[in-house]
Amino acid sequence: MKTGTKFIHAGTEPDPSTGAIMTPIYQTSTYVQEAPGKNKGFEYARSQNPTRKALEEALAVIENGKYGLAFSSGVAATDAVIKLLSPGDEVICGNDMYGGTYRLFTKIFEKYGIKFHYINMQDADNISQYLNSSTKLIWIETPTNPLMNITDIAAVATIAKGANALLCVDNTFASPYLQNPLDLGADIVMHSSTKYLGGHSDVIQGALVMNDADLREKLYFIQKSCGAVPGPMDCFLVLRGIKTLHVRMQRHCENGAIVAHFLRNHPAVAKVWWCGFEDHPNYEIAKKQMRDFGGMMSFTLKDDSIENATRVLSSTHLFALAESLGGVESLINHPASMTHASIPKEERIKNGLTDSLIRLSVGIEDAEDLTEDLNKAIG
């Protein structure tokens, strides 16, 4: 199946009881059993739900994997992956990840004795010096949030295999339309489905996709034991979102390219971070592992004061000032005080995330309206 057909039909069969073309929202907590242990494959909704099952099958299909698991948020999906580990285990991860991932690692899991190495992942060779017999997981986010750094997934997958460690890729920014990490050798793909998969800023959800049956069993056990499962209505929304992912992403990419070039040519803009520029430090890797470059970007102004950045952030009309990304509507965000506020300032600045950085999630409106809105706000 080609991409569009795959996204529309992934995981969905007409409902066997009525023929409903859309998977029903099975709003139930439990299932009546004929006799103890005799049931239709569903016992209790924390463990199984038909709407969630359809979504999990769709997640597997769109990431070219065998198994999908849906969680109540992106961080709940990340949390499940780290719960595969034991005290003393080590993780190598990027030093410019999403702030909530960093917070989960530093504030929750470090105290359980898991050691995290936060390193520059733009050059895969940096990883080797942190590998040892305790390394159990390499965690990458590419492109990164918000600096659009790119990591070579295939190169890191080779390193992870050599070290007998798992590789998990946070594919939230790219979405499966642009990049499929399992095809490049990753063991697990993670998503904040809240973003492009849902696509309409109306749901919080997370996902994991994998190929290995044993790994699926371990993660399913964590999912049902810890209980961070999404409700059936939310599963329905993400299932519906997936059906239009390819058309939305196509427009996100077209608009992203227009807005990135507009910003780069604007006399008041100092620097634009977007992985589709040919002079992006890892452009060649982005071109190799992604099908296009998406609608996420960040920029700074020549008058690099926090006051000037705040003025721009408060002056757009179409770009709504809000956390999150990947919805049909364009958003503008101030990472230092919003999405990345949980990273200590010194750490943030050291890794290039300055106080005046502005992040955009370019939506699928008409590009001309978007550039006009930015032009008026930047002044």
Ligand SMILES: Cc1ncc(COP(=O)(O)O)c(C=O)c1O
């Ligand atoms: C790259 C990335 N990973 C993970 C998350 C966490 O996802 P959620 O907010 O759905 O828990 C986010 C949220 O912004 C994100 O941007």
